[in-house]
Amino acid sequence: MNPLSVVARTVCNLFAWFLAIFGIYVIVHGHLTPGGGFQGGAVVATFMAFLLVAHGGEKMQSWVRKDLFTLMECFGLTLFISAGLLGMSKTFFFNFLAKAGGVFGGVLPIGPNAGALNTSGTIALMNLSVGIEVVGGLSMILLYMFSAAHPQEPMGREESGHDR
Amino acid sequence: MKARIFFLISILVVGGLLWSGLQAVHPFGLPNGTPMDDYFIANAQGEAAANNVVTSIVFDYRGFDTLGEGAVLFTAVISVAALFRKRGHN
Numbered sequence: 001m002n003p004l005s006v007v008a009r010t011v012c013n014l015f016a017w018f019l020a021i022f023g024i025y026v027i028v029h030g031h032l033t034p035g036g037g038f039q040g041g042a043v044v045a046t047f048m049a050f051l052l053v054a055h056g057g058e059k060m061q062s063w064v065r066k067d068l069f070t071l072m073e074c075f076g077l078t079l080f081i082s083a084g085l086l087g088m089s090k091t092f093f094f095n096f097l098a099k100a101g102g103v104f105g106g107v108l109p110i111g112p113n114a115g116a117l118n119t120s121g122t123i124a125l126m127n128l129s130v131g132i133e134v135v136g137g138l139s140m141i142l143l144y145m146f147s148a149a150h151p152q153e154p155m156g157r158e159e160s161g162h163d164r
Numbered sequence: 165m166k167a168r169i170f171f172l173i174s175i176l177v178v179g180g181l182l183w184s185g186l187q188a189v190h191p192f193g194l195p196n197g198t199p200m201d202d203y204f205i206a207n208a209q210g211e212a213a214a215n216n217v218v219t220s221i222v223f224d225y226r227g228f229d230t231l232g233e234g235a236v237l238f239t240a241v242i243s244v245a246a247l248f249r250k251r252g253h254n
Contacts, residue, residue: 031214036222038233073241077234084227093227098213108213120214123223126230133234137241148248 003056012054020047027131031120037127041134048139057146066143069136076133083122083129097121 003009026033026040052060087094097104098121106119117124190196204221212220222230 031216031219033216034218036219073238077238080231080234084231093224093231095212095224098211106213108209108215110210113215115215120212120220121224123212123214123220126223126227127219130230130234134237137237140241141244144244144248147250 003059004054009054012050016047016050019050020044023047023135024131027127028124029117030127030131031123032115032117037130038134040127041131042138044131044135045138045142048142052142052146060143061147064139064143066140069140069143072132072136073140074136076129076131076136079129080126080133083125087122093122095121095123097125098123 004012023040023043023046026035026043027037028040030036030040048060048064051063084093087096090096098119099105099107100121104118104121104124106116108116108119204217204225208217208220208225209215212224214220214224
């Protein structure tokens with residue numbers, strides 16, 4: 001697939017970053033607002049979809065490293081399982097960090113309240129790990145399917161008439 | 165012939181167990197019991213210290229289910245990578 005025109009590329013370059021920031025917000029605030037790791041990870045993965053559609057597969061393959069996304073996926077799943085295993089003194093997936101102080105151990109008042117980011121124990125940690133896993137996995141799927149759908153992509157077909 | 169008799173007996177046994185299990189299901193059209201919902205609404209905020217009760221159910225009370233979802237995603241990525249990998253390229 002050829003790269004899109006310079007207008008579409010500029011708009012995608014700009015808005016991909018907004019999408020990534022919104023997805024990271026959804027992941028990090030998973031225990032306070034609707035959303036969570038899966039949904040926010042899917043939003044962050046649209047970053048890759050935007051840039052793939054705008055710039056074409058050939059350029060993206062040279063920009064990104066698939067190893068990084070593989071590493072992100074494996075790291076996320078491992079972090080998730082180990083967060084579940086660490087509560088093994090009570091049960092599997094016991095929320096051992098909740099209300100224990102520290103980074104994720106804030107105490108909430110019961111009833112309607114404004115919420116705080118440092119509450120909810122392992123829930124926030126698991127949201128982060130699932131978000132990392134989904135970002136890596138969906139970006140890998142996008143890259144693999146894109147490179148398979150357009151196997152022999154001609155180089156140097158980028159529209160350059162308006163650029164300079 | 166022996167296999168047919170075995171299948172018939174097993175069908176009868178499984179069907180009888182299913183029928184006897186169906187007798188304990190609450191009558192059609194009545195609302196479900198809500199003790200579990202009431203427990204989550206009353207205690208989730210205090211136990212998990214998260215404002216979002218849905219997330220505290222998904223990641224805390226049913227964390228094992230979410231682990232399965234993550235494993236499903238992992239398997240899907242591996243399947244796509246195996247399906248679309250480049251031939252003749254190491």
